[in-house]
Amino acid sequence: MNGNSRRILLYGGIGVLALAAPWLMTAYRTQLAFLWVMILLALTWDLVGGQMGYASFGNIVFFGVGMYSTAVIQRNLHYGLEEYAHVAGRVESLSSGEYLTGLGLGMAVGAVAAVVIALILGICILAMGMRGPYFGICTLGLGVAAGEIASGWEYVGAGSGMVTPVFPEGLGERAIFFYFIFFFLTVVTFITLRRLYAGRFGLVINAIRDDEDKAEAMGIRTTRYKITAWCVSAFFLSLTGGAAGHLIGFIDPTEVAFAGPTFGVWMILMAILGGKGTLWGPVIGAVIFHVTQEVFWTYLFGWQRVALGAFIVAIVVFFPQGLMGWAQDRWPERFGHWVEEKALADTPGGEGA
Amino acid sequence: MNDIQLSVEGVSKRFGGVVANDKITLNVPRGRIVGLIGPNGSGKTTLFNSIVGYHPIDEGSIRFEEHEISRKRVVEIARLGMIRTFQQTHIYGKMTCMENMKVSVPRNGAGVARMFARFSPDVVEKSESLLEFVGLYPKRYLLAGDLSFGQQKLLEFAMALMNEPKMLLLDEPTAGINPTLINGLMERLQRANADLGITLFVIEHNMRVIMNLAETIYCLAHGELLSFGTPEEIQQDQTVIDAYLGAH
Numbered sequence: 001m002n003g004n005s006r007r008i009l010l011y012g013g014i015g016v017l018a019l020a021a022p023w024l025m026t027a028y029r030t031q032l033a034f035l036w037v038m039i040l041l042a043l044t045w046d047l048v049g050g051q052m053g054y055a056s057f058g059n060i061v062f063f064g065v066g067m068y069s070t071a072v073i074q075r076n077l078h079y080g081l082e083e084y085a086h087v088a089g090r091v092e093s094l095s096s097g098e099y100l101t102g103l104g105l106g107m108a109v110g111a112v113a114a115v116v117i118a119l120i121l122g123i124c125i126l127a128m129g130m131r132g133p134y135f136g137i138c139t140l141g142l143g144v145a146a147g148e149i150a151s152g153w154e155y156v157g158a159g160s161g162m163v164t165p166v167f168p169e170g171l172g173e174r175a176i177f178f179y180f181i182f183f184f185l186t187v188v189t190f191i192t193l194r195r196l197y198a199g200r201f202g203l204v205i206n207a208i209r210d211d212e213d214k215a216e217a218m219g220i221r222t223t224r225y226k227i228t229a230w231c232v233s234a235f236f237l238s239l240t241g242g243a244a245g246h247l248i249g250f251i252d253p254t255e256v257a258f259a260g261p262t263f264g265v266w267m268i269l270m271a272i273l274g275g276k277g278t279l280w281g282p283v284i285g286a287v288i289f290h291v292t293q294e295v296f297w298t299y300l301f302g303w304q305r306v307a308l309g310a311f312i313v314a315i316v317v318f319f320p321q322g323l324m325g326w327a328q329d330r331w332p333e334r335f336g337h338w339v340e341e342k343a344l345a346d347t348p349g350g351e352g353a
Numbered sequence: 354m355n356d357i358q359l360s361v362e363g364v365s366k367r368f369g370g371v372v373a374n375d376k377i378t379l380n381v382p383r384g385r386i387v388g389l390i391g392p393n394g395s396g397k398t399t400l401f402n403s404i405v406g407y408h409p410i411d412e413g414s415i416r417f418e419e420h421e422i423s424r425k426r427v428v429e430i431a432r433l434g435m436i437r438t439f440q441q442t443h444i445y446g447k448m449t450c451m452e453n454m455k456v457s458v459p460r461n462g463a464g465v466a467r468m469f470a471r472f473s474p475d476v477v478e479k480s481e482s483l484l485e486f487v488g489l490y491p492k493r494y495l496l497a498g499d500l501s502f503g504q505q506k507l508l509e510f511a512m513a514l515m516n517e518p519k520m521l522l523l524d525e526p527t528a529g530i531n532p533t534l535i536n537g538l539m540e541r542l543q544r545a546n547a548d549l550g551i552t553l554f555v556i557e558h559n560m561r562v563i564m565n566l567a568e569t570i571y572c573l574a575h576g577e578l579l580s581f582g583t584p585e586e587i588q589q590d591q592t593v594i595d596a597y598l599g600a601h
Contacts, residue, residue, distance in 0.1 A: 199471045203448070203456040210445035217405065217443070218457055218516055219431030228468065277447070337449060337499075340491040 050276030053209030058139030066238030070106030275324025446498025
């Protein structure tokens with residue numbers, strides 16, 4: 001009861017704060033929208049990299065696929081291919097309705113495309129039995145390859161990338177619009193993951209992380225679970241990418257869409273900083289990381305990359321388990337890991353086996 | 354005795370030039386407790402690994418109930434109802450004991466709907482009662498990795514029971530367990546066999562345990578089947594004594 005009311009207070013507090021934030025910090029609306037993007041990146045990475053223990057360096061592929069799919073659908077729905085280059089940047093080129101239809105349909109198609117790609121990659125990589133570092137190296141190549149393909153493909157603008165349509169005036173302020181899209185997406189993702197982790201699916205992917213041989217010896221069809229987990233991750237990541245492309249407005253194949261060295265690495269770092277394999281870890285990690293990064297950018301300009309690098313080293317050295325992992329080691333009872341002393345006294349030989 | 358549940362016929366397994374199993378033939382009747390003994394390196398664990406599909410065998414046939422399983426994979430064999438435990442404990446260390454139990458429900462996640470399902474109260478109840486059975490109930494919310502080695506073995510045994518197997522292959526169930534608890538574990542093994550009807554096939558080095566537990570014992574040495582019989586026959590078999598004491 002007490003725990004329940006505390007939980008309602010926590011979620012309610014975060015909800016109110018999140019709804020008010022764009023008006024509390026009016027100068028930081030775009031950064032706030034990106035905060036939700038960061039949380040989404042960390043959450044979706046952690047599903048596979050943390051909860052399942054398959055550190056993927058290629059999840060950025062799904063982000064980029066969502067981004068490109070949404071942009072392409074938006075374009076094809078409203079323009080001819082040749083016409084597009086000239087009108088995309090023109091003011092008032094799309095009405096609110098057209099813009100929303102393109103965005104919504106594009107994100108949906110992008111999500112389906114990402115799931116299909118995750119399924120195919122999963123069958124190629126996971127069903128082949130790639131584990132641990134081998135899986136990591138395989139996926140590392142994916143992001144690079146995707147960036148190269150996009151850079152050379154005329155249909156999606158090749159190396160010069162794509163420009164998304166100008167944000168229609170009828171929809172209000174661009175940053176606020178996307179702030180709430182990402183807020184909503186984060187809430188849906190968080191609730192979905194929370195539900196998945198509480199059931200059979202969550203326990204099975206945890207079991208795969210802890211001892212995959214044992215899971216197989218117990219009759220668990222691990223490959224199915226692994227591929228499904230990757231598909232779920234790809235689904236939400238692609239939705240994030242689809243909207244993020246429209247927020248950024250310009251889709252560069254390697255700097256924005258398949259941005260391995262930035263988003264691709266950050267999603268891993270944020271999950272590790274907060275505590276991989278925990279529900280809240282990626283959220284906390286993303287908030288700390290994003291705020292720190294913005295602070296470095298503002299106050300240490302010129303040295304911001306160095307400071308960020310030093311920060312990353314410090315994370316890995318001092319919090320290898322992440323903040324949540326560290327807290328769990330420190331106060332195990334608060335996370336529900338306790339011994340029932342009364343029952344222990346009743347059980348002969350319960351101790352010292 | 355005619356109801357043979359597991360039959361191993363002429364199974365050989367080589368690792369490079371080393372013959373780990375050489376034309377082993379043995380039978381495990383349904384509902385019984387069968388022992389497998391032999392000096393270190395005699396091929397006991399290799400035989401277990403061959404049976405459960407951990408590696409392919411070079412020749413021979415393995416039948417479990419009506420299935421030929423020598424070409425099947427680990428997961429599929431486990432789903433037929435044959436579960437093995439490991440010599441070194443294999444548990445899910447970063448999960449609580451209860452989670453270890455809940456994830457071990459049989460034929461886990463057949464379809465997509467079952468994959469995403471919640472756990473029913475029955476599963477929780479059964480997990481708790483089995484943890485009670487092995488004496489780990491008070492520690493059910495501890496991380497399995499924080500248990501002692503002996504407790505992890507008990508947990509692994511409880512997890513195997515949770516899976517409702519028809520046959521359990523136990524690789525040295527009492528190794529590393531406090532001697533005062535061995536009697537308790539033996540009693541639990543016998544109860545699992547008698548009450549739940551689970552066939553047990555046990556590798557064991559502790560002679561007192563295996564002689565009291567098993568009805569039939571097979572003895573391996575240098576990858577070959579040396580002898581088999583009742584515990585009394587095995588104890589009096591000169592070839593077995595020689596194998597253990599190193600006479601050749």
